[in-house]
Amino acid sequence: MVTIKEIAKAVGVSSATVSRVLNYDPALSISPAKRQAVIETAEALNYATPRSRKGLASLSLAPLPLARFAIVHFLQSTEELADPYYIGVRLGIEARCREIKAEIAKIYHADMAADPQVLQSVSGTIVIGKQSNDVIDWLAAQGRPLVFADFLPPYERFDGVHCDLPRATADMLDALEAAGYRRIAFIGSHEHLNGETQLYGERRCRAYIDWMTAHDLFDPSLLVLGDFCNNGQNLRLEAGYALAQQVLALQPRPDIVMTANDNMAIGAYRAIREAGLRIPEDIAVISFNDIPVAQFLTPPLSSLRIQGEYIGESAVDLMIERLAGRSYTKTVTIPSAMSWRESCRAPG
Template sequence: MSTIKEIAEMAGVSVTTVSRVLNFDDTLNVQDETKRRVFEAADRLEYQIKDKKKRKRKLKLGFFCSYSPEEELEDTFYLSIRIAVEKKMEKEGFKKIQINEHIVQEEAAKLDGIICLGTFSDSMVRKISEFQKPVVFIDTKGDLDRFDSVVVNLTHSVEKVLDYLVEEGHERIAFIGGCDIDSDGKELEDVRIPIFRSYMEEKGFLREEYIKIGGFTPKYGYKLGKELLAIKERPTAVFCANDSLAIGCYKAIQEAELQIPEDISVVGFNDISMAKYLVPPLTTVHIPMDFMAERAVDVLAERISTNREISMNIAVSAKLIIRESVSRVKQENKRCEK
């Protein structure tokens, strides 16, 4: 087995420097290039730390959530990811520094990297770029040439929902979605809308009056659900962009004295904790929120430690969770379509 002395000779540094680098001594003040030489020499010589437990550097990570606490409570998808990120950081021994759009260069300089969760305007992405820090975005893509990201494969996820509804005999399928307004005042269209349109158009089922766009909270699901029910030839199924919208849609349907799924089927998205407790339990798309959060922290920590220059975009798959809010189309409904 190699020794610290051999590593020091190969790296061209002192034995003391090798020892402090390999033990991740935070008080050591040497250039990154020196650390790199030490690690490379240790790797080539297959050096093993005696206790076989390499101490991890205690990173200081900025955590930037673009939404307000009130918005987080209205759509608990981001709340779930935030908690998962914080748990992962605590497990790794990393220090979380909560930051926002008012962060200045002096504050950013103290950070090792930044985790961004939510929706970010072009100007905010540019500001984050100016900090010259490793950055990972969760659930959105920043500058793909510079930043890492962990997102959901939305095309595959939306198509899985629609395939399932069509297999159950549905042709009159509606979509309830939302749009965000970023800090620049720019309206951001839900990327699921063009995916939905393209799929339905290809099948010959597209009806523009079945596409309703508002916000992402239950009140919009309720309002837009009522609008869909007011259409003379109402849809047989509603696909909601998140479970919060589905909850509002449930209320609209129940107030109209209709039954789910006998009269109209409903599908959500995200699989928040309460989805399985709705009556009937909601069929929805399960997003691996814990996995996304953990991968984001891992990717950021790896980029910090290796100085990786090539950015990564991780697109995770989602799973359709079939519960009791979807049924096959009744024959009388099929006849009405003719």
């Protein structure tokens, strides 16, 4: 049986680091390349966690004989490495598949249509992230059950797992109002789906507009969006930097800026510092995803944690239920958790 120590030796990291990577510890600070090396080495050596070695005694779901699932990712493999959140979703899927002894075939967006026989050879397909209607139709045409993770398709016949981002955004804004913030800016990107650009279609952005309007606080100048596709860490860092510069030029300046994700927040931090301003004294920052690096910024970043690993695990559970005979559609909502840190005031 392969041990954590052997994986650590092969990758050149400590055993503690391997353990924290394989358990997706959100507090671990490690480069995306090193994290991926640990994951791939563990997979290559067929490592089984202590949790999975206990078998299925603690599971209410029975194992499926010779089950094999495909994971279809809306990002490319290099893009996924830049986003710890989506790594967490995939790791959650893989962990649950190991528990039920199911094999996995990984298909990233660039390779999706290359060999449809792969999708036709599996028991079911778990799809990560947003997909166009054309892609959803193509996947459904392969004749296998589909479950969507971190995306709810516009068709009621498919199961899905997601975080209710509009509600989470509204809850965050309620908390900011309770903490005394009124002039709240939002930076993010337009929604790109089905070959179209929806100017205000992204869920966090739409929820921000609705909440600010309902509370008679909406100022169009505080909503600053860029035409950026949601892939590539560097693109989002640069987007956050550029958009934050526009926000900082406003007079009067906002009390706080809400960024659509933590990578954009990192870019905003740089723009704020270059402007000679302090966080949170001159302008506060709050964000989404709560990636591991968020707590190590100066000051540590307040961010909404979206439980990616639980989304992945629940997607596998939905697939098992489907294959066991469930005929109706089910949607599962995984709650988020706010991590309040020093980048802004916390309510109460």
